[in-house]
Amino acid sequence: MNASEHSKLVVIVAFPNLPLLEIAGPGDVFFQASKMVYEKTGVESAYKVIVVAADRSDQVVTRSGIVISTPIKRDDIQQPIDTLIIAGYNFENPVIETSDFYQWVSETYSKVRRIGSICVGTFALARAGLLNNKNVTTHWEKASRLNREYPDVHVDSSQLFIKDGNIYTSGGVSSATDISLALVEEDYGREIAVSVARHLVLYLKRPGYQSQFGDLLPEPENTTFSKIQEWMIANLDKDLSVEQLALHSNMSPRNFARVFLKETSLTPAKFVEKLRVEMARKLLEESDLNMEQIATKTGLVSLVSMRRVFLRNLMITPSDYKRMFRTSRSEVEFA
Known part of the structure; x- marks a missing residue:
């Protein structure tokens, strides 16, 4: 069998000004997983990762100023997408807001095996209409806003990531690696996921039952x-x-x-x-x-x-x- 019969295409959709780790974390996890799968089974290219810009630009400038090249546009992807991950979110981005981006996310969801979000990327999934009556998480600082803007979404900001059906949502920036390891474990089993986590010096499951450590108390307005x-x-x-x-x-x-x-x-x-x-x-x-x-x-x-x-x-x-x-x-x- 050739590599294309095994390769799972992971498309990371990156918003401008997102933290670099939201791209680099999953990228490293899926690369290492491919290496571990090959060593164990001989199957090459278990994962193929493509980063595309949410606004169709040729590059994404991350929050740290590091520039990620994105020559492939989301409409140019020919291979079936296995996993779509939304990284970052801009609450006010006129280019994206006036485009067909959210319609594309909704239509793509019907074709992929699973979809996920990192940190505030949960807002993009909600905006696309995918999270009604779903259990989700996001960064604890934005949880109340997500609750307020999308009251039909069930938000639990204490978790690093939550799976509801084939939708994965995650909390803070570093949870990009947590959710990626969970996807690897789902695809290739615990042994491969443990090997990836050990190589990258990560927890497969973090201590504290994978809890976010946000503020416990609301700010009283009175x-x-x-x-x-x-x-x-x-x-x-x-x-x-x-x-x-x-x-x-x-x-x-x-x-x-x-x-x-x-x-x-x-x-x-x-x-x-x-x-x-x-x-x-x-x-x-x-x-x-x-x-x-x-x-x-x-x-x-x-x-x-x-x-x-x-x-x-x-x-x-x-x-x-x-x-x-x-x-x-x-x-x-x-x-």
């Missing part, structure tokens, strides 16, 4: 609740019951709880818990306090309690979080 949040932060180790919060806000407990839920979409108790976790992880990242001190200072009381609420909110333990996000001063060399 100035009254902005002030009460400031007071909460200064008094995390104190009693922050509904009764105390209502008293400090000159409201009845029942009315405070009702209005607070309406303004923040969280109950006061859940808001306090998430606020304590936010402050605890900030201290884990930046301070020299030990775990017990952080638990006490943030009102999480004990290591057992802090571990429980971290797992509930971040799906990772405090000790694992600290190892992932804090660099010890002793490990840093100063010139």
Whole structure:
């Protein structure tokens, strides 16, 4: 059999000003997977990757200024597309907005085996009408906007990537490699995917149940609740019951709880818990306090309690979080 009978064509559609990793990450994963498949089975060119510009230009200038050549236009592709991946998104791009791009995405979806998006590329799939009643993810900073603009889409911004049918969506920029490894595993099995991850020094499955680490709390728009949040932060180790919060806000407990839920979409108790976790992880990242001190200072009381609420909110333990996000001063060399 010749290579063309085995080659899976992966087309990455790149928006202008996207992070380079959204192209380079999948490109390296699929290249390495092809190499591993050949070594194991003798099949050549398991994947063929083409990058095309969303605006049909001859090049894509990435956010870092590195230019990617895109001589092939999406309409010039003759080989059937196996996997279409949308990388990046411009919320205001008159060239793309006035073109037939989203119609092309919708029509192409009906012909491909699967389609995916990286980071805010989820918006392009939504704009093309592919995500109604689908479970998806996107970068945590844009999740509320995706919810607001496409209310029929079910958004879970805690996940690095989500598969719903033959649609894959992913979170932050680095999740480009996570979703690509998942596609390789789907095509050629765990052994090949593990070999690719090991060679590229990546996690096949990241710790923390593949969770994004975004802000847990919404920004309160009500100035009254902005002030009460400031007071909460200064008094995390104190009693922050509904009764105390209502008293400090000159409201009845029942009315405070009702209005607070309406303004923040969280109950006061859940808001306090998430606020304590936010402050605890900030201290884990930046301070020299030990775990017990952080638990006490943030009102999480004990290591057992802090571990429980971290797992509930971040799906990772405090000790694992600290190892992932804090660099010890002793490990840093100063010139």
